[in-house]
Amino acid sequence: MELRHLRYFLAVAEELNFTRAAARLHIEQSPLSRAIKELESELGIQLFERNPRGVQLTWAGSVFLDNAKRIFAALEQARMDMRGVALGFRGTLRIAVSDGIAPNRLADLLARCRQEEPELGIRLFEVSYAQQVKGLLEHHYDLGFARIDAAGSGLQAQPVWSDPLVAALPARHPLLSHRRIPLQELVRHPLILSHSEVHEGQFQQISRLLRAHLSEDEAARLDIAEQYISRETMQALVAAGYGVALVSGTERSDLAGSEIVTRALSLPDSELTTYLLRPAGEPSAHLSRFLERVAQTCRRTEEPSPQGLFDSLRPLAPLTRLRPMGLPQAHGSLSVS
Numbered sequence: 001m002e003l004r005h006l007r008y009f010l011a012v013a014e015e016l017n018f019t020r021a022a023a024r025l026h027i028e029q030s031p032l033s034r035a036i037k038e039l040e041s042e043l044g045i046q047l048f049e050r051n052p053r054g055v056q057l058t059w060a061g062s063v064f065l066d067n068a069k070r071i072f073a074a075l076e077q078a079r080m081d082m083r084g085v086a087l088g089f090r091g092t093l094r095i096a097v098s099d100g101i102a103p104n105r106l107a108d109l110l111a112r113c114r115q116e117e118p119e120l121g122i123r124l125f126e127v128s129y130a131q132q133v134k135g136l137l138e139h140h141y142d143l144g145f146a147r148i149d150a151a152g153s154g155l156q157a158q159p160v161w162s163d164p165l166v167a168a169l170p171a172r173h174p175l176l177s178h179r180r181i182p183l184q185e186l187v188r189h190p191l192i193l194s195h196s197e198v199h200e201g202q203f204q205q206i207s208r209l210l211r212a213h214l215s216e217d218e219a220a221r222l223d224i225a226e227q228y229i230s231r232e233t234m235q236a237l238v239a240a241g242y243g244v245a246l247v248s249g250t251e252r253s254d255l256a257g258s259e260i261v262t263r264a265l266s267l268p269d270s271e272l273t274t275y276l277l278r279p280a281g282e283p284s285a286h287l288s289r290f291l292e293r294v295a296q297t298c299r300r301t302e303e304p305s306p307q308g309l310f311d312s313l314r315p316l317a318p319l320t321r322l323r324p325m326g327l328p329q330a331h332g333s334l335s336v337s
Contacts, residue, residue, distance in 0.1 A: 096146075099201040113290065165206070165247070166263060168260050186244060195229050
């Protein structure tokens with residue numbers, strides 16, 4: 001088996017058409033078909049089902065596709081490692097980030113890494129929570145930050161910091177008469193919340209907070225005006241008066257000087273918690289040092305980092321999708337029940 005066999009297989013598996021796969025590979029169709037037959041002969045199993053309209057992966061082909069993708073991911077990582085060595089790096093940490101984790105937190109961590117271990121390369125990946133979990137389990141990432149601690153076995157998680165949850169309102173909004181806004185007053189206005197899939201963890205934490213502090217009648221009357229993916233979209237919607245948003249207190253500095261004003265909530269437990277996730281097992285030397293820097297950064301910013309934070313990271317619970325409270329649809333398009 002040669003690397004070209006895997007590359008050809010991957011092209012056919014993704015295109016599900018020999019003609020398109022050959023064009024993508026810039027080769028004739030006949031050598032492509034011949035290479036796939038050679039691969040199937042060597043493996044002793046059929047990878048594709050041929051039909052007049054194209055091809056379909058067999059069950060064995062689907063299994064082999066996952067392995068082929070891992071091989072190419074490992075090759076890409078090897079290339080990146082060698083580039084890092086050429087630049088003077090002595091190792092790389094691959095960090096996945098989900099839920100729009102506060103940039104200033106990461107900036108502090110990365111600055112500390114660069115200062116204390118400049119030979120360590122850092123690669124950041126902005127992905128969804130589902131992609132992060134899959135990547136950690138398949139060892140495409142070394143660690144990740146997210147606002148959910150529920151995933152499958154094989155991962156470990158620990159809360160690392162909490163940020164206050166605050167209300168973002170347009171200037172001259174009547175609720176600005178409160179120094180701390182009662183939640184029951186806030187939810188009488190249209191809400192702009194983070195997207196339930198792109199920022200899954202933040203959405204679930206806010207849903208739990210609403211569920212814990214609102215009556216069934218109050219929850220039934222909620223008006224979810226919009227869901228946002230980017231901070232810029234949220235700012236535009238709030239500034240234009242489409243509703244009020246619930247955001248992390250770390251965004252206050254980004255909103256300063258804009259047409260948006262933030263206010264704390266009159267709830268003692270209104271926080272967004274960030275979790276560090278990593279594959280189970282003994283961490284590498286580079287990862288161990290990074291974990292200690294996370295703890296140091298928390299202490300420096302006077303965050304209540306749990307005692308023995310990284311001494312024994314607890315395994316994650318079996319995968320469960322938390323059901324947000326029964327919120328009504330927004331403009332007939334949003335369902336979070």
